[in-house]
Amino acid sequence: MFGSGSSGLARSGLDDPGRRDFLKACTLAAAAVGLPASAAEAMARTAAAGGPSIVWLHFQECTGCTETLLRTTAPGVDELILSLVSLDYHETLMAAAGKQAEAALRSTMERKAGKYICVIEGAIPTAADGQYCVIGGRKAIDTAREVASKAAAVIAIGSCASWGGIPSADPNPTGAKGAPEVLAPAKVVTLPGCPANPYNLLGTALQFATFGTLPELDALGRPKFAYARVIHDDCPRRAHFDAGRFVHQFGDELHRQGACLYKMGCKGPVTHASCSLLPFGETPGAWPIGVGHPCFGCTEQQVAFRVPLHQTVEPEKLTAPAGLYPPVHAERGTISALATGVAGAAIGVAAGVGYAASRKLSAEAPEEEGGER
Secondary structure (H helix, E strand, C coil): CCCCHHHHHHHHCCCCCCHHHHHHHHHHHHHHCCCCCCHHHHHHHHHHCCCCEEEEEECECCCHHHHHHHCCECCEHHHHHHHHCEEEEECCCCCCCHHHHHHHHHHHHHHCCCCCEEEEECEECCCCCCCCCEECCEEHHHHHHHHHHCCCEEEEECHHHHHCCHHHCCCCCCCCECHHHHHCCCCCEEECCCCCCHHHHHHHHHHHHHHCCCCCECCCCCEHHHHCCEHHHHCCCHHHHHHCCECCCCCCHHHHCCCECHHHCCCHHHCECCCCCCCHHHCCCCCCHHHCCCCCCCCCCCCCCCCCCCCCCCCCCCCCCCCCCCCCCCCCCCCCHHHHHHHHHHHHHHHHHHHHHHHHHHHHCCCCCCCCC
16 A cells, blocks of 8 residues: 555665664664664565554554654654565555555455554453444454454554553443554554654554564563663663652743652653663653653552542662662751751760770770780
């Protein structure tokens, strides 16, 4: 529907002057999943052979993950679609509609069975009547199961597809669930985020297409290269947290100075994501904390859309300094001049007594046989 990777490399292939820019795009994708620069060449050759075929399904979502994908610049979306991957079905981006679109889906599933990557965006409704999301006359849950059953790999992009997201918030009348729960026991790679970073998707897809492997995943199916650490570990405001400098009100002096947002309800200490390390749209600071707002915890099922926005959370774990952090619920007390004087006097007396005692012990010490005192 969009052309394959071979068409892209015909224009800027491995022997073309544009090869450098193309390899740069592959290098960025490799770096996103923690692969060495040498993997970029293999990824480029995979793209030259047609690139990974992708079938992209939309269910209960706002299309935010796709919108984020459209705003990539290195590579640009045109290079992404025409050179790096073969996007064979995507309701938002494809020119076809209605019966033509459905025919494209069926054709891809038949021609590339066991080879394509199924990407799911959006939660899947599981309520008994199943009429909350019907596409081409078919229920979302039926389409998801059929397309995923013939795919080589399944990737859930965004929090809605990963664990239910906004549609699954209480009272959840549609019975919205994430792809891993609906498609169990099949393995599903999850890339939660609202939206998810598109480079995590690109790197994962190209690694699978090139090497036949998936990144190392955690217990929730999230690639460790992007979700092993909590945002708090690499937050640009972390030094303020360690020093006890917290914002108390939006717009106050500490807020203007870029102090820590923990007391404002920041969920960074419990949110596994790489937002602080991998900017959206290649724009530094283009994420909540970067613009002065607390992290919402959008990657975490037990946090996002469940814990009040400005409610503080207990840090899951803390890196240096030695797992210690300043109190955040009570202000530090002050020490009066009188208390300082009393403490100083007490220390002085203790030091004097200690010195006198040491002199007395030295004078009373017995002489050792055959030696000097």
